[in-house]
Amino acid sequence: LAKKNGQLANRFGVVVNIITEDGGKAIVEGNERVLRARLSDAKFFWEQDCEHRLDSRLNKLEERVFQNELGTVRDKVDRIVKCSAFIADYVPGAGKTEVARAALLCKADLSTGMVGEFPDLQGTMGRYYALHDKEQDSVAEAIADHYSPQGPSDVCPTAPVSVVTALADKLDSLVGFFAIDAKPTGSKDPYAMRRAALGVIRLILENKLRLPLMPAFKRFLGAYRNMGHVDSSNLAESLMDFFADRLKSHLRDRGVRHDHVSAVFSLGGEDDLVRLLAHVGSLAKFLRSDDGANLLVAYRRSANIVLIEEKKDGTTYDGEVVVEDLGAVEAGALLESIESADILVQQALDKEDFAAAIVALATLRKPVDIFFDKVTVNTNIPSQRLARLRLLTRIVSVMGRVADFSKIEGSKTA
Structure with a gap:
């Protein structure tokens, strides 16, 4: 039990499911005897442990195996120390000296008598x-917090040094177990990798960190390789796919549609979760609007026509559009709108202004609607048909800069 200020109280509670003649007096006395003995043990271990500083216990960690293929706990600590400096660059307020010290000592209490007797107190x-x-x-505080968060409802660290240490600990485990192919399969997750990934996601999103995951994965992989433990190709990409699935699950619980996340992730090259979440938010808002809903229909129609014709003709229609061959004012107007939107979209994406990119796409709705109302794509004039199919390909391409709209539910191409 704890007081309102968080300090431990000299009280304890016992739950029983029987009615006793003495009002529970004997039960209380029995539990007091047991607790008194345990507290006596704890006092003994505290006094014994305090005779040695934490940093003097580091060598003892060499006797504790982290995982047979991944070395000892001391090896893990060395990797955390080495890679935490990289993470600290992305956590405002995380002093390098404090980070290095917390990383070095974060597992030292595993060699104490107290934690040996009371394992649940590791970190604490x-x-x-x-x-x-x-x-x-x-x-x-970082030593106590670095195991957190351990689930969706666990408190997430916010203190800079704690955040760095918690991220480094979890990323080290994720990279290591993936490198030896001990990744989760189905309902089996013996090393709690899903929980570790969720912890990383929460630490990044709740602290609004612009930590790029791919370079972080590669840092830890490099540390493992230097120790001669692993040599795995495409590990970072495999981990990114795993994180994409975990992120979808996490955001789904917050009301974010998984297909919206997929539409952004499928663009490739995105490992900044804060930026990705902003991108997904802008996309979701757009798709809820009339412009978004109608433009999505136009995307589906364009993509389907192009896919069918490419399959039938055994070729692709991603070449340059010859304006003179379009043969319709509405087609020419649409091309001008596409080229203008393309420039605005790219400028907005360069500034990470996803809302502006969406606004640029929205300008296509009217000319696209007019085009489909007034113009026939598959005409009998080969050059005209070619130009118009390439025009539809441009629609798909420009919209594809903002999101992979084929991932939106109900937008599968034929």
Whole structure:
């Protein structure tokens, strides 16, 4: 039990499902005896452990196996220390000195008598021992917090040093287990990789960190390779796919449609989760509007026509549109609108202004509607048909800069 200020209270609770003649007095006394003995043990371990500083226990971590193929806990600590400096560059307020110290000591309490007797206190006791050793408060808090968050409802660290240490610990485990092909399969997840990935996602999104995941994955993979443990190609890409699935699951619980996330992820090259979430938000807002709904219909129609004709003709229609061959004022007007929108979309994306990119796409709705109302694509004039099919391909291409609209549910091409 804890007081309102978070400090431990000298009280405990016991739940029983029987009615006793003495009002539970004997049960309380029995539990008090058990608790008194456990507290006596804890006092003994505390006094014994305090005779040695945390940093003097690091060599003991060499005796603890992290995973047979991935080395010892000390190996893991060394990787966390090495890679946490990279992560710290993306966490405002995370001092490199404090980060390095927290990374070095984050697992040291595993070698204490207290944690050996009470394993659930790992991290928590590390904090108390660090404070006893006069380590900085930020370092002590990071030792306690670096296992968090351990689930969707667990409190997510926000202190800069804690955030860096928590990210480094989880990323190290994810990269390592993926590298030895111990990734989750179906309902099996023996190393809690899904929980670790969710932890990384929450740490990044809730702290609004612009941490690029691909370089982070490669940093840890490099640390593993330097130790001679792994040598895996395409690991970063495999991890990114795993994170995409975890992100969809996490955002679905927040009311975000999974197909919207897929539409942005499918563009490729996106490993900034904060930017991706902003992109998804703008896309979702657009698709809820009349312009978005109608333009999505136009996208589907354009993509379907092009796909059918390419399959039938055994060729592609992604070449340059010859204006003179379009043969209709409405087609020429649409081409001008597409070229203008293309420039505006690219400028907006370069500035990470996804709302502006969406606004640029919305300008296509009217000329696209007019084109389909007034113009026949498959005419009997080969050059005209070619130009108009290429025009439809341009619609798909320009819209495809903002999102892969084929991933939106109901927009599958024929």
